[in-house]
Amino acid sequence: MTSIIKFTALSGAKNEEPNCYLLQVDEFTFLLDCGWDEWFSDTIIRKIRRHMSQIDAILLSFPDSQHLGCLPYLVGKLGMNCPIYATVPVYKMGQMFMYDLYQSHHNTEDFDKFSLDDVDLAFDRIIQVKHNQTVHLKDKGHGLSIAPIHAAHIIGGTSWKIMKADEEGEIVYAVDFNHKRERHLNGCSLLESLSETSGRSGIAGPARPPQLLITDAFNASYQQTRRKVRDEELLTKIIETMRGDGNVLIAVDTAGRVLELAILLDQLWNDARSGLGAYSLAMLNNVTYNVVEFAKSMMEWMSDKIINSFTDQRNSPFQFKHLKLCHNLGDLAQVSNPKCVLASTLDMESGFSRQLFVRWCSDPRNSVIITGRSSPGTLSHSLMSNPGISSINLEIRKRVAMFGEELDEFERRKQAKKAQNKKIIEQVSSDESDAEEKVPAMKTVKHDLLVPSENAKKGGFFKQAKKTYPMFPYVETRIKWDEYGEIINPDDYKTADSLLAEKEIIANAKEKVEVEKKAEAEKEEETEVPTKCVRETRNVEVKCSVSYIDFEGRSDGESIMKIIQQIKPLEVIVVRGSPKNTAKLADSIQKAFPSSADAVKVFTPAVDQVVDTTKERHIYQVRLKDSVVNTLRFFKAKDSQVCWLDAKLDFSESHVGALDVLPGQNNGIAAEPMEVDLPAGGYGQAKDTDDARKDLIPNLVPMNAGENSGHRSYFVNELRLSDFKQILLKEGVHAEFIGGVLICNSSVAIRRTHQGHVDMEGCLSEDYYKIRELLYQQYAIL
Structure with missing residues (x-):
């Protein structure tokens, strides 16, 4: 590339x-x-x-x-x-x-x-x-x-x-x-x-x-340990804990690796030889049900074994027989002890895994299993790094109900807000009544409008996307007739004043509905107990066993x-x-x-x-100044346009580390190779150095008078003589190949040299100039 x-x-x-x-x-x-x-x-x-x-x-x-x-x-x-x-x-x-x-x-x-x-x-x-x-x-x-x-x-x-x-x-x-x-x-x-x-x-x-x-x-x-050894280690840890009447907390993510563990544990509970059927198994996060339902709907993204089982027998591994889905601690409380809980999050910095750890860590009968590594400084990483830790300082965060003066102040603010909303409703109702007295209730008139044409923009150097003018949908209505002729629609004869008043009525009605909805929502909130968030740092004893299983x-x-x-x-x-x-x-x-x-x-x-990592090291990024762009003359060459560029590099206003990309190889600008004084190492080396010039993006600025000595003409195209022969025949010029040379009207010879150039020989005549003009038209001449 x-x-x-x-x-x-x-x-x-x-x-x-x-x-x-x-x-x-x-x-x-x-x-x-x-x-x-x-x-x-x-x-x-x-x-x-x-x-x-x-x-x-x-x-x-x-x-x-x-x-x-x-x-x-x-x-x-x-x-x-x-x-x-x-x-x-x-x-x-x-x-x-x-x-x-x-x-x-x-x-x-x-x-x-x-x-x-x-x-x-x-x-x-x-x-x-x-x-x-x-x-x-x-x-x-x-x-x-x-x-x-x-x-x-x-x-x-x-x-x-x-x-x-x-x-x-x-x-x-x-x-x-x-x-x-x-x-x-x-x-x-x-x-x-x-x-x-x-x-x-x-x-x-x-x-x-x-x-x-x-x-x-x-x-x-x-x-990594072998899969069989890992699974046996997990099973042994769970059985030992539950037979000792303890609970097992498995810290997992929300909707990723938890699927692998859920399938494994449900299979273990379903196996009578494991002896786990007498205990409880639960999965706990805020979106447990949705995670399992999404997993059921994405069988085609899973293993071949699951796909074949579902295709042939309609068996889904996510139709859990023993895994109970819980969304909060109240649901988990309904699950009998001892129990094994898959709880998010993996890092144990938030979520139910942290809350359950605080509850269960002081009981030596319980176990905590961490299934993945997290960043240093997280609770999960601290427990993995110090498996024999006896206590740890934790910031306990929780949301509690308000009481006392805080609750009274909260109620006062809520009542003041409620009174303000009531006042707004009364004002809106009053304005609506005044408007209704002036204008009787009418149906809304819908007009089909064509957006007028805007002033056409002038064409620029760069290609502009075509624009279409939007139009509102038009639905043709059937004209109704009776014995007296076409039925008159009163809406067609409304005055501008009546329409304006009607719009005001609609706007006021909408505002009233929104305020009423807001009031209803606040009324529902009255039944909820106001809460606040509190934090405290507590030294928590860690008496449970902590282990890491990958x-x-x-x-x-x-x-x-x-x-x-x-x-x-x-x-x-x-x-x-x-x-x-x-x-x-x-x-x-x-x-x-x-x-x-x-x-x-x-x-x-x-x-x-x-x-x-640019492969071609002669490609560099530069910025084109407007003064240079205005002087460019483009010529069409096949599907692109090319031009000759005479300019010089200027580092005085260069930017460091910018990602702006200017015309280069792919936009067809042809230029002679330029010697650029770059720092040692070039742009492509990732070295720790203070040399800021390695990331400079220089500007291309016009050359001063006398600096530009001109250049010889360049012909841009790779012409095939067989194609040029067809062009000559269409223009009425007889052309045929003799010994690899294209002979035109028996007077002009066109051949390709070993260097790839095209040579043209013949006597000066009208045919010679005509054929040469047709040949030049096949090139973009710079």
Whole structure:
């Protein structure tokens, strides 16, 4: 891929922060995921906001908050309106993740980062796609296409492939994938998926090596236990705890990995040999029922075993026989003890998992099982790092009922507000009565209007999109007749004053309805007990057993290396992972391709560091000044336009780190190679240096008088003599090939030289000048 390719990590580079990256391909900029951490820090938001005007599309990989947590804030609060692409399960389950995350915080604190309306607004903008479906981008992305690839880990999980038309190589963004087959998901196979999408895009044969692979080092040093050993460990822990009359808390996510655990545990409870049928099993989060119903509706996204079982026998693994669905602690209280509870959230910073831990941790009979790793500083990470901890300081957040002076003050404010609304209703009713006295009640008149033509805009240098004038829908009504003729419609004879008064009546009526609805809502709220949020820091004794059992569903370091060796990318960017894991994966990749012919360039950027992986190093970005654009003369050459450009580079007003892309290779501007004095290392090296000039984007400014010495003429086109022969015949010129030379009217010879040039020989005559004019018309002459 000979495009300009620049990669910038906004989060998740040389650390284990959420995934959020910018990828620029020519003039088009992708935002690869937009994860948010457990504390909703403003750091990621500020970085995305700084580049928000440049983002043209968002690609979402997984539905959890580590990959799309910022989306409701970006769309709902900041007004981001670019296209957002995700698979159907990421769309549905992502909503469940965000609903549960909001409600988990709202139940215990005044949460204002985003609202449920923000979640709905954000997910309504998502364009839903299927795995291996090729999507061709438009406008600025013309010539680019994207394809989601099955990545497993979570239902609908996606690796993204970015391709450019008529060019070899592509960009693959693959993080957190899982190559192992599980109970509810097939394992991913990047090599097979790349081959399939290549075939769909019209490329025959095996898949070519990707030009660039972006992958993570989160599990670079991690070795997974065998699935059988892991399941036995989980079963043993649950049985030991419940036989000791204790409860088991399993911290899980909302709508991702919880599906794998739910299927496993329901199967264990259904097995009479396990002895678990006498105990209770429950799943607890704010959207439990919706998660299970969505899972039932997305069987085609799951493993082959589940699909075949459902197709042949209509068996669904989500028709749970023992798992009880709970939405709050009141529902859970109805489940008899001892019980095993799958509770969100995974990090235990909010949600029912944190509340149950506070309740159960002081009882030595209980157990807490953590199924995945989270960021340092979270409760889950603290318990994993210190398995023998005896006490821990926790901030206890809860919503409690108001009482005393606070309740009285709340009631006074509510009564004052109620009186104000009542006054507004009375005023609206009075205005409506006055209007009704002046004008009798009439039906609303609907007019079909054609918007008048606007002044035509002058044509510019750049192509303008065609506009059509909107028209209100017109419905032709049947004319009714009686014995006296056409029936008269009184509405056709209304005066302007009556119409204006009628509009006022309608507006007042609407306002009255809205106020009444608001009053009814406040009346319903009167039955609810007013609440407030309180916080306190408490030292909590940890007497229960705490254990970590890996149910993350990610490929380990050894498997990642084998997959990279299979697909053989030309360049690799390593993201999300500790500095140690990042360095280890980069070193392993370089050792896996030792020969110079197979050498792979590996980049390990830090946050805010720009990596330029442009393949053709003579391509640079520049800015065109208006004074230069106004002097350009374009000539048509096939499907594009070209021109000659005489200008010089100016660094005096250059911008650092800008992503603006100016006319370059793909817009047909031809220019002689220019010697540019660049700093050592060029644009393409991701080095820690204070040399700011490596990210400068210079301006192209007009040359002064005397500096431009002119240039020889250039003929832009690759003319085929066979095609030119047909043109001559249409113009009445006899032409035929003799020994590879095109003879025209027996007087002019046209031949192609070994250097590819076209030579024309003959006696000066009318035929010679006519044929030469026809030949010149086939070129754009600069």
